[in-house]
Amino acid sequence: MKQIRNTNSDGARPEGSKTAFLVIDMQKAFVEPGAALRIAGAKATVPAIRRALDAARRAGARIWWVEREYAADGSDMEKPRRKALESLGISGVLAPGSTGLNSVEQPDGLRKEPGDRTIIKKRYSAFFGTDLDRQLREEGIETIVLLGTTTPNCIRSTCYDGISLNYDVVVLEPCCSSNTPEIQRSNMEDMERAGAVIIRLSDLSTVL
Template sequence: MAAVAVAKARKWSETAMLVIDMQKEFILPGRRLHVPGSSSIVPSVITAVSTARDRGIPVIWVVREHDPYGRDVEFFRRHLYEDGNGPIRKGSDGVDLVDGLSVEDGEYRLVKTRFSAFFETHLNTVLHSIGIKNLVIVGVQTPNCIRQTVFDAVSLDYQQITVITDATAAATLEIHNANILDMKNVGVVAVELQDWIDLQN
């Protein structure tokens, strides 16, 4: 049994999971930046994270967090921060992970201020420092943060990029599916959660 466990750990030793923007501001209905349909993927993301941990796959928590006055936010969103009370601002509960998800000891939390988790962050350095060549991606939302992170990962030559289709979400299923197709067309592996779990057994 010990040998089997070692073999499984070796199989996944070059893979990391990116959990993107699973924050209250994006997930909870009624929030200004709520992504319709995002609440439905929370159980799948919880299961995906648990499976990654069981297999020794490092979990990287990618989150948005902005200056209250929007000095580090995209130009098109700055009007939301004019009163110093913008969404996903430092110190607000909107930046917190949705209930059921939490950063465990030893896991890495990366703050980004744009759609891609790689844009002007040190994510690529962190991943290379622990020998990561393959990525598994879950979270919200598909046409923005998921897609841009994936396309940057392709440009950076990560060997295999997997998107778990029922642990990612967009405003509508049509938008989600169209973006999944675009990512598949650049070599991304798109699988449902159960199929990804079965790959590990």
């Protein structure tokens, strides 16, 4: 496995501070059973994500929560998703300040900590239409570690954009989710071929 090791010659910052963990779309609307946009494998990743974030904080890594948020009427939602929800008579999904099953809230078992940052996005990639790249560069981030849901859409598109922007991209496989194991496996293989490093929790020391 390729290793990514942050370098720090002046001793001024912990090695982990050049690494950012991006927690993508871990919100009730995508995670909780019965939610309108639920991803089948997402709920099971919560304990692994919590462990990864605990390790990241101990190492001095920065954490960004990348979250979906749409106007209450769905007017800024992607057309296919808006049409699908309208056909089911569902509205108000991921509306600002929403609570409950289809809300923007973190799922049970995950919570933000002081010092964590939040990026609001409207589309798959964490970089599309946001100032995430600027924020990462201002913090001297060189490596991004991707966690969350869903692997074939938001994780994958953020991975490819991160590679295009010359970040070292790491995907923490047990902390990402898809609707089926086959989808998960094929997308991990594709991202690895594109240049991402795919790791498990036991490999976290290689990026911190």
